[in-house]
Each structure stands twice: as structure tokens, then as C-alpha cells.
Amino acid sequence: MVISLRSRLTWTYIFFAIICIAIISILANITLERQFRSYIKANIVKTNLQIKKGIIQQYQTGRGWNTHAIEQIGVQSLERGLIITVHDMEGRTLWDARAYDYRLCEQMIEHMSKNMNSRYPGWQGSYMENRFDLMKNNKTIGTMSIGYYGPFFLTDTDLLFINTLNHILLGVTLFALLFALILGAVTAKRLSDPIADAINAAEAIAEGNYRSEYSTSSRVIELQRLGSTMQRLADVLQNQESLRKRLTADVAHELRTPLATLQSHMEAMMDGVWEMDKKRLEVCHGEILRIQRIVQDLSRLSKYESEPMQFSRFDLTQLIHNIISSFEVETVNNGIKLSFQTTNSIFIDGDRDRLSQVVINLLSNAQKYARPGGVVTIGLSETDATVELEVKDNGIGIDPSDLPYIFERFYRADRSRNRLTGGSGIGLTISKAIVEAHGGTIKVQSILGEGTQVMVCLPKRQSSSANSC
Numbered sequence: 001m002v003i004s005l006r007s008r009l010t011w012t013y014i015f016f017a018i019i020c021i022a023i024i025s026i027l028a029n030i031t032l033e034r035q036f037r038s039y040i041k042a043n044i045v046k047t048n049l050q051i052k053k054g055i056i057q058q059y060q061t062g063r064g065w066n067t068h069a070i071e072q073i074g075v076q077s078l079e080r081g082l083i084i085t086v087h088d089m090e091g092r093t094l095w096d097a098r099a100y101d102y103r104l105c106e107q108m109i110e111h112m113s114k115n116m117n118s119r120y121p122g123w124q125g126s127y128m129e130n131r132f133d134l135m136k137n138n139k140t141i142g143t144m145s146i147g148y149y150g151p152f153f154l155t156d157t158d159l160l161f162i163n164t165l166n167h168i169l170l171g172v173t174l175f176a177l178l179f180a181l182i183l184g185a186v187t188a189k190r191l192s193d194p195i196a197d198a199i200n201a202a203e204a205i206a207e208g209n210y211r212s213e214y215s216t217s218s219r220v221i222e223l224q225r226l227g228s229t230m231q232r233l234a235d236v237l238q239n240q241e242s243l244r245k246r247l248t249a250d251v252a253h254e255l256r257t258p259l260a261t262l263q264s265h266m267e268a269m270m271d272g273v274w275e276m277d278k279k280r281l282e283v284c285h286g287e288i289l290r291i292q293r294i295v296q297d298l299s300r301l302s303k304y305e306s307e308p309m310q311f312s313r314f315d316l317t318q319l320i321h322n323i324i325s326s327f328e329v330e331t332v333n334n335g336i337k338l339s340f341q342t343t344n345s346i347f348i349d350g351d352r353d354r355l356s357q358v359v360i361n362l363l364s365n366a367q368k369y370a371r372p373g374g375v376v377t378i379g380l381s382e383t384d385a386t387v388e389l390e391v392k393d394n395g396i397g398i399d400p401s402d403l404p405y406i407f408e409r410f411y412r413a414d415r416s417r418n419r420l421t422g423g424s425g426i427g428l429t430i431s432k433a434i435v436e437a438h439g440g441t442i443k444v445q446s447i448l449g450e451g452t453q454v455m456v457c458l459p460k461r462q463s464s465s466a467n468s469c
């Protein structure tokens with residue numbers, strides 16, 4: 001059977017309350033019953049002795065028995081459910097409750113039987129008698145018997161006491177149940193409301209509505225985390241969705257220009273408006289190369305985003321030295337000086353190929369946007385938990401209005417100039433994706449006309465739980 005969390009919690013509370021109360025009631029009843037029975041039995045013995053003592057006191061040596069006082073004791077005892085018979089030394093009856101009032105004696109026994117049956121339905125009791133020798137100064141002065149409903153009986157007062165106790169227990173039980181019901185309902189509501197909100201938010205997200213604000217006032221840590229996770233999920237999905245939409249628009253936009261150039265050139269040549277000379281074919285070839293570069297960059301980006309990382313421990317200093325050597329020809333041709341002073345090994349846990357791509361992207365940008373005779377400085381340092389890589393150039397710099405967007409796909413700060421450099425605006429997007437996949441950060445500072453500085457922070461170990469960057 002499927003039931004709501006709220007009902008489940010409420011019923012669980014009630015169920016546990018019933019179990020606890022039942023256990024407490026049963027234990028209390030058993031203990032109480034046992035104690036009460038032994039108290040009643042001890043009380044019968046005590047009362048018998050008291051009566052015996054009282055009767056003995058009614059004998060005066062020389063004067064004999066005070067039958068009047070014995071009768072008083074007998075009547076009082078009868079009222080308490082005890083049937084007394086007293087005989088003197090010669091066996092003569094001094095007082096006999098039955099002779100005094102036979103009906104009352106029978107009624108009394110019957111009354112005690114009723115009391116016992118009302119408390120213990122089906123109780124099998126019977127009339128019992130205790131016989132005593134009456135002694136004074138070590139001399140037998142008579143005999144007496146005390147009859148009662150045995151093995152023990154409950155007087156009206158006893159019955160009232162035990163019934164009141166049971167009523168109190170029942171009252172406490174009902175109160176506890178009511179309390180459990182209210183507490184269960186309130187707690188269940190407090191727990192289930194944020195979950196219901198999270199379900200609504202998840203449904204809204206499933207329907208593509210990422211904008212709905214999700215917040216929870218719950219003070220339960222897990223529910224707070226559920227709330228913030230739902231909000232983050234909505235934000236991430238919204239981000240992904242807008243990235244996906246923008247990627248399609250960006251790709252279309254990027255391909256439109258070279259394709260339009262190709263189309264117009266081809267049509268003009270086919271219609272005979274233009275002659276098919278080497279120069280025009282070179283323009284077309286250039287546009288085809290451009291389209292090819294965009295497609296290559298896109299497939300590289302999708303590879304980095306989808307393929308699993310291959311972590312290993314390697315020397316980053318060595319890797320950078322290798323990459324710098326591969327740039328040597330290019331930098332010499334452009335009249336740019338590459339400076340990297342670090343010689344000590346700095347080891348890092350990372351995907352070697354992907355991190356190589358980051359260094360290549362940053363160096364290629366630095367020398368692409370440097371001015372002839374410019375200097376590109378590479379810095380590498382380490383702390384206990386991180387490695388800091390810095391690539392600094394004194395090139396053209398980036399306009400502050402472009403700075404927030406340079407990590408976005410296809411974003412190029414200076415489009416006219418970038419067409420010449422051949423950049424497709426995807427290098428920094430790839431670098432950022434790789435650095436973040438390592439748990440690191442990448443930041444850019446730039447002054448237009450003065451130069452650019454890219455700072456990358458990478459955690460040395462992937463196992464460290466705290467993100468140190």
C-alpha cells in the first residue's frame with residue numbers, strides 16, 4: 001500500500017506511542033498487582049493479629065471476659081468483612097458473628113466475592129477460617145476463629161483505590177495518544193512540507209521551468225541541503241539550457257559568415273561575374289579552413305567535456321619546458337621572447353594531455369596577442385596543496401567590457417583582429433572546462449594596450465577533500 005510520508009510519520013508516532021504506553025501499562029499493572037496482593041495478604045495477617053490482641057485484652061484475670069467489648073470488636077470486624085467467633089476456655093461461645101446477624105455475614109461474604117469478581121472476572125474464591133488460641137500470661141483463656149473470603153479479598157476502599165489508579169493510567173494513556181497524534185501530525189507536516197516543495201520544484205524543473213525560486217525554512221540539515229541542491233540543480237540546468245541554446249545560435253552564427261563568403265564567391269565565379277583566379281580561390285580556401293577549424297575546435301571541446309579524465313602524477317615544470325620548446329620556432333618568427341625561470345620539479349595529480357592543452361592555449365594566446373618584440377613570462381609556484389601557473393604578456397590587452405565574456409564559446413574580444421589571428425574564441429572555454437574538472441580555478445586580469453595575465457590554480461592532489469583553490 002502506498003501512503004503519503006505525512007500519514008506514514010503520523011502513524012509511526014502513534015504506533016510507537018501505543019507500544020510504549022502498552023509496555024508501561026502492562027509492567028505497571030503487573031508490578032502494582034503483585035505489590036497490592038502481597039500488601040492485602042499482609043494486611044489480613046496484621047488485622048487478624050490486631051483483632052486477636054484486642055479480644056485478649058477483654059479478659060481480666062479474676063473477672064473473666066468483657067462480652068460487651070468483644071461484641072463491639074466483632075461488629076467492627078464484620079463491617080470490615082471478617083466473621084469472628086470467640087469461645088472461652090470451656091468451649092462456651094462468647095460471641096458468634098453468625099449468631100449475631102447471619103444474613104449480614106452471608107451478605108458480607110457475597111459482597112467480597114462480588115468485589116473480587118469485579119476486579120478479577122471468573123475469580124474462584126471461597127470462605128476460609130483462621131483459628132487462634134487466646135493466651136494470657138502463658139495461659140490459654142479461650143479460642144477464636146476469624147473467617148473471611150479467601151485466599152484474600154478486596155474491601156470497597158481497596159477496590160476504589162485500584163480502580164482510581166487504573167482510571168488515571170487510562171487517562172494518561174489517552175492523553176499520551178492525543179499528544180502523539182498532534183506531535184506526529186505537526187512533525188510530519190514540518191518534514192513533509194519541504195519534501196513536497198522539493199517535489200513541486202523537481203516537477204517544475206522537469207517541465208522546463210528552471211526559474212521558480214526554491215527556498216525552505218526547515219531547520220533540518222538534510223532538508224536544507226535538499227532545498228539548496230534543488231535550487232542549484234535548477235540553476236545548473238538553466239545554465240546548461242541557455243548554453244545549449246546559445247551554442248546552437250553561436251555555431252550557426254560562426255558558420256554563416258564563411259559560408260556566405262564562399263557562396264557569394266562561388267556564385268559570382270559560376271555566373272561569370274568574376275574570373276576564377278588564384279586569389280579568389282585562395283579566399284574560398286581560407287574560408288573552408290576557417291570552417292574546418294571551428295568544427296575541429298567544437299569536437300575538441302565536446303571531447304574534453306564528455307571523455308573521462310585520465311589522472312596521473314607528473315612533473316608540471318618538465319611539461320611546461322617541453323611545450324615551450326615546441327613554441328620556439330613560432331616565437332622566434334614573431335620576435336617574441338618566452339621566459340620561464342622555474343627549474344625545480346613540481347608534481348601534480350592531473351590529466352597530462354588536458355593540462356598540456358591548457359598551457360598550449362594560454363601560451364598560444366599570449367604570443368598571438370603579443371606585439372612584435374613582446375615578452376611572455378610564465379610563472380610556476382607551489383603551496384602545500386596547490387600549484388599556481390601564471391602566463392603574462394605585454395600585448396594588446398583586453399577591453400574591460402569584453403573581460404567577463406572571454407571564457408564563453410566563440411567569444412572573441414576584437415573580431416576584426418581575431419579574424420587575422422585565426423582564433424575561433426574557444427581556447428579559453430576549453431581551458432576553463434579542463435581546469436575546473438581538476439577542481440581548480442582560472443582568472444584573467446588585463447589592461448587594454450598594456451597586457452594580459454592569466455592565473456591558474458590547481459589542487460596538487462585530487463584526493464584532498466577540501467577544495468584548496
Ligand code: ADP
Pocket residue numbers: 361365366369370393395396397398406407411412413414418422423424425426427428429451452
Ligand atoms: P581565440 O581562439 O580567439 O584566441 P580564446 O577563447 O582563447 O579564443 O580567447 C577568447 C578571446 O579572448 C580572444 O579572441 C581574445 O580576444 C581574448 N584574449 C585571450 N587571451 C588574450 C591575450 N593574452 N591578450 C589579449 N586578448 C586575449
